[in-house]
Amino acid sequence: MNTPIEDGNNNLRYAEYVLGVLDADTRAEVAHEVLVSGEAATAVALWQRRLMPLTDTIGEVTPAPYVWARIHDALQLDAPARVAPRKGLWDNLQLWHWLGIGASAVAVALLVVVSLPRPTTTPTVVNAGYMASTIQQDNGSTGWTATMDLQHARMVVVPATPVAFEQGRAPELWLIPAGGKPISVGMIARDKPTTLALDPALLAQLGPTAALAVSVEPIGGSPTGQPTGAVIAKGAIGAAPDAGGKVAMIGDRQTDRNRV
Amino acid sequence: MSVSSPAERDELNQLLQQTGRNDQKAFAELYKRTSSKLFGVCLRMLRDRGEAEEVLQETYTTVWRRAGSFDASRASAVTWLVTLSRNKAIDRLRQHREELLDDPSRLDETVDEQPTPAAGAETSQEYQRLQHCLDELEPQQQSSVREAFFTGATYNELATRCKVPLGTMKSWIRRSLMQLRTCLDQ
Numbered sequence: 001m002n003t004p005i006e007d008g009n010n011n012l013r014y015a016e017y018v019l020g021v022l023d024a025d026t027r028a029e030v031a032h033e034v035l036v037s038g039e040a041a042t043a044v045a046l047w048q049r050r051l052m053p054l055t056d057t058i059g060e061v062t063p064a065p066y067v068w069a070r071i072h073d074a075l076q077l078d079a080p081a082r083v084a085p086r087k088g089l090w091d092n093l094q095l096w097h098w099l100g101i102g103a104s105a106v107a108v109a110l111l112v113v114v115s116l117p118r119p120t121t122t123p124t125v126v127n128a129g130y131m132a133s134t135i136q137q138d139n140g141s142t143g144w145t146a147t148m149d150l151q152h153a154r155m156v157v158v159p160a161t162p163v164a165f166e167q168g169r170a171p172e173l174w175l176i177p178a179g180g181k182p183i184s185v186g187m188i189a190r191d192k193p194t195t196l197a198l199d200p201a202l203l204a205q206l207g208p209t210a211a212l213a214v215s216v217e218p219i220g221g222s223p224t225g226q227p228t229g230a231v232i233a234k235g236a237i238g239a240a241p242d243a244g245g246k247v248a249m250i251g252d253r254q255t256d257r258n259r260v
Numbered sequence: 261m262s263v264s265s266p267a268e269r270d271e272l273n274q275l276l277q278q279t280g281r282n283d284q285k286a287f288a289e290l291y292k293r294t295s296s297k298l299f300g301v302c303l304r305m306l307r308d309r310g311e312a313e314e315v316l317q318e319t320y321t322t323v324w325r326r327a328g329s330f331d332a333s334r335a336s337a338v339t340w341l342v343t344l345s346r347n348k349a350i351d352r353l354r355q356h357r358e359e360l361l362d363d364p365s366r367l368d369e370t371v372d373e374q375p376t377p378a379a380g381a382e383t384s385q386e387y388q389r390l391q392h393c394l395d396e397l398e399p400q401q402q403s404s405v406r407e408a409f410f411t412g413a414t415y416n417e418l419a420t421r422c423k424v425p426l427g428t429m430k431s432w433i434r435r436s437l438m439q440l441r442t443c444l445d446q
Contacts (some may be wrong), residue, residue, distance in 0.1 A: 012437065015437040015438075015441070016433070016437070017435075018343075019405070019409055019433070019437065020346065020350045020408060020409065020412040020413075021407050021408050021413065021414055021415050021418065021433060022413050022414065022415075023354070023415075023416070024351075024355075026356040027350070027354070028323065031347075032337050037389075041334075042334075045334045045335055048335055048339055048343050049335060049339060049386075050390070050440065050441065050444050051388040051390070051409065051440075052338075052343060053386035053389075053390045054387070054390060054409050054410070055297070055300075055301055055342050055346075056384055056387040056407070057387070058297075058300045058301055058304050058410075059300050060296035060297050060299070060300045061299045061300045061303055062295075062296045063295055063296070063299040063313060063316055064313065066294070067299075067313050068288075068291060068295070069317055070317050071291070071317050071320045071321055071324075074317065074321050075324050077284050077287075077319055078284065082378055111323075111386035117445060127411055136312055154309070154310075161301070174406070194310065195309065195313055195314075196310060197308075197310065255366045
């Protein structure tokens with residue numbers, strides 16, 4: 001092994017890199033060194049071996065099945081997307097696959113999935129707890145689709161057609177209760193799915209009378225807590241207990257609009 | 261996923277090597293057997309399910325592209341995978357650094373957290389050795405090393421959290437790292 005003098009600051013830097021205490025710039029420097037220097041790579045690998053066993057103490061948490069579906073889509077793998085047994089609508093990988101593709105007919109796809117009779121459970125039980133919304137741009141094309149899982153208090157927003165934003169601007173999603181002020185749900189990505197946690201105050205407002213809207217805001221979100229930029233897309237929310245009917249309504253509306 | 265058995269470790273190494281040869285089935289199997297561990301790591305560091313999911317996705321798309329560079333003589337598959345997910349999580353934390361510093365509640369919940377082995381999970385021999393060496397450090401220094409490892413915080417952030425000068429934090433951590441190396445390499 002190295003003598004204390006040979007250690008110098010270099011070995012410490014590799015240790016600090018693996019521990020994770022370096023700032024972004026120094027991290028990038030060391031990461032580059034690892035790529036170009038065999039010595040650096042070996043030193044870093046040794047530190048990884050020394051410290052990584054600490055992760056043994058971290059409890060395992062099974063990720064939601066749609067994470068694999070997204071990986072599968074991002075890499076365009078051709079093996080079957082399913083790695084876990086099918087459970088409910090939320091865990092339906094085929095649905096996530098469709099959502100990922102972002103066809104403008106997502107509402108129709110949802111309708112099909114939601115209304116398909118299930119051999120093992122009654123549809124009403126399976127469907128309870130989910131809501132969906134097609135967030136359309138003014139030109140009628142779908143900007144995003146949102147699926148809300150009430151039981152797990154989360155929403156996944158999937159872009160259909162990526163919308164262009166000027167630099168320094170990003171989309172922010174709002175929930176607008178009937179006759180109420182917009183409530184920020186969170187910043188969403190323009191080109192990939194975003195998962196948002198729904199706090200109780202938001203959950204309480206979700207329903208067929210509320211709507212979702214997307215406005216153009218600074219990257220960090222609206223500074224005022226209310227939309228400050230143009231509203232570029234809006235969508236009605238389909239309710240949970242009779243999800244089939246409500247989603248169908250969204251689907252119909254979209255069809256009407258397309259006809260116009 | 262228990263990786264305490266050498267057979268399990270060999271299987272994972274093999275799955276990662278097969279992934280490096282574009283074997284999609286091996287990749288799916290590798291995901292099935294390692295994603296819960298990696299997701300636990302991401303959640304622990306990022307403390308946000310949506311962000312952890314995104315980092316997990318980034319991690320495995322990188323695994324697929326870079327598995328060919330995995331060298332089993334240098335690290336086990338698990339070490340390689342955990343390192344990759346931690347690096348992605350730390351990169352993400354650095355991007356959000358200002359926001360995190362501005363949110364004291366988020367810092368408070370991570371301070372002084374003593375991680376314990378996951379309930380019912382068996383820790384590896386390597387962990388037991390590391391634990392033994394950590395126990396030889398001063399309590400404050402041991403908790404700084406753990407805090408750093410589990411939260412991916414910078415020296416500055418750690419110093420703020422523990423309310424000590426930056427220089428003190430640096431010397432605690434550096435001394436601890438050198439002491440750990442001496443102890444582990446014996």
